[in-house]
Amino acid sequence: MDLLQLRYFQAVARYEHMSRAAEELRVAQPSLSRTIARLEADLGTTLFDRRGRRIRLNEYGAMFLRHVDRALSELDDGRRALLDARDTGLGRVGVASETLLTITHLLGSFRAAYPRADVRLHQSTAEEMDRQLRAGEVDFCVASQPLTGANLDSVELAREEVLLAVPRGHWLDGRESVTIPEIAHEPFVTTRPGHWQRALLDRMFASEGLTPLLSCEGDEPGASQDMISAGLGIGLIPAISRRVGTESHVPVAWVHMVAPDCHRVLTLVWNRDTYLSDAALKFREFTTSRPFMTHRLPDPRRGRAPRRPS
Numbered sequence: 001m002d003l004l005q006l007r008y009f010q011a012v013a014r015y016e017h018m019s020r021a022a023e024e025l026r027v028a029q030p031s032l033s034r035t036i037a038r039l040e041a042d043l044g045t046t047l048f049d050r051r052g053r054r055i056r057l058n059e060y061g062a063m064f065l066r067h068v069d070r071a072l073s074e075l076d077d078g079r080r081a082l083l084d085a086r087d088t089g090l091g092r093v094g095v096a097s098e099t100l101l102t103i104t105h106l107l108g109s110f111r112a113a114y115p116r117a118d119v120r121l122h123q124s125t126a127e128e129m130d131r132q133l134r135a136g137e138v139d140f141c142v143a144s145q146p147l148t149g150a151n152l153d154s155v156e157l158a159r160e161e162v163l164l165a166v167p168r169g170h171w172l173d174g175r176e177s178v179t180i181p182e183i184a185h186e187p188f189v190t191t192r193p194g195h196w197q198r199a200l201l202d203r204m205f206a207s208e209g210l211t212p213l214l215s216c217e218g219d220e221p222g223a224s225q226d227m228i229s230a231g232l233g234i235g236l237i238p239a240i241s242r243r244v245g246t247e248s249h250v251p252v253a254w255v256h257m258v259a260p261d262c263h264r265v266l267t268l269v270w271n272r273d274t275y276l277s278d279a280a281l282k283f284r285e286f287t288t289s290r291p292f293m294t295h296r297l298p299d300p301r302r303g304r305a306p307r308r309p310s
Contacts, residue, residue, distance in 0.1 A: 077275035091277030094138035117279035144196035187215030
C-alpha cells in the first residue's frame with residue numbers, strides 16, 4: 001500500500017465513478033482500476049460494490065476512507081507547514097465563496113494590508129465548500145448557507161436584507177413592498193439548486209405552499225441583476241448589490257419583501273483540525289476584527305403591502 005493508491009482511492013470514493021476519477025487524476029481508467037484492485041488485494045477486502053459499470057463505496061470502503069482522509073490531510077498539512085517555514089512570505093491562504101462580488105473588497109483590502117500573502121480564490125457551491133474544507137483545498141469559506149460538516153468552526157460576519165429586483169417599468173416599479181402570494185405567477189431569474197438565492201427562493205415560496213415560476217436558472221449569481229434589467233424576470237438580490245448596482249447604473253427597481261427571514265447571513269467557516277499558514281491566520285484576524293458590511297435589516301412588518309392592481 002502506497003500514497004498513490006490512497007490518493008487514487010480517495011478520488012474514486014469521492015466520485016463513485018471510475019471515469020470521472022480518472023479524468024480528475026489525469027490517468028488512464030484501466031490503470032486506475034488496476035491500482036484500486038491492488039489496494040483491495042493488499043487490504044484483503046473489497047472497498048466498492050460493483051454492478052456492471054457502476055461502483056458504490058461499501059461499508060468497509062467508507063470506514064477506510066475516514067482514515068485515509070485524515071492521513072492524507074495530515075501529510076498535506078505537513079507539506080504546507082514546510083513550505084511556509086521555508087518561504088520568506090506569509091504563505092498561502094485559500095478562500096471559497098459562492099459569489100465573488102461578496103468578498104472582492106475584503107480581499108482587496110487584505111492584499112493591500114499583507115502584500116506578501118499568497119491569496120487563492122475559488123467560486124464554489126455550498127456542497128463544494130464542504131468537500132474543499134475536508135480535503136484541505138481551501139482554508140476558509142465565506143458561506144451564505146450553513147455548512148454542517150464535522151470539525152467545522154464558524155463566525156458570523158454579517159446579515160443583510162435580500163430585496164426583490166424588478167425591471168424598470170414593471171408593475172412593481174415604485175412599490176415599497178410586496179408579499180409572496182402577489183408574485184406567485186411572476187417569472188424569476190435565479191440560480192441553480194445549491195446556491196443560496198435558490199435555497200431562499202424555494203424556502204419562502206414553500207412557506208406559502210407555492211412553487212416559484214422560473215424563467216432562468218444559472219450558475220453566475222452576479223449576472224442575475226443584468227438579466228432582470230433586460231426584462232427576463234424578477235429576482236432576489238442581496239442589499240450589497242443594490243449599492244454596487246446603483247454605482248454602475250444597472251437599471252432595476254428595488255422592492256422590500258414582506259416575508260420572514262428574507263435575508264442573507266454570511267459566515268466565515270474553517271476546519272479546526274487543519275493547518276493554517278501565517279497568511280491564513282492573518283486573514284481570519286483581518287476578516288473578523290472589523291465590520292464586514294453596514295447594511296441593516298429593516299423590520300419586515302413595517303407598513304402594509306398594497307394590493308396588486310387588477
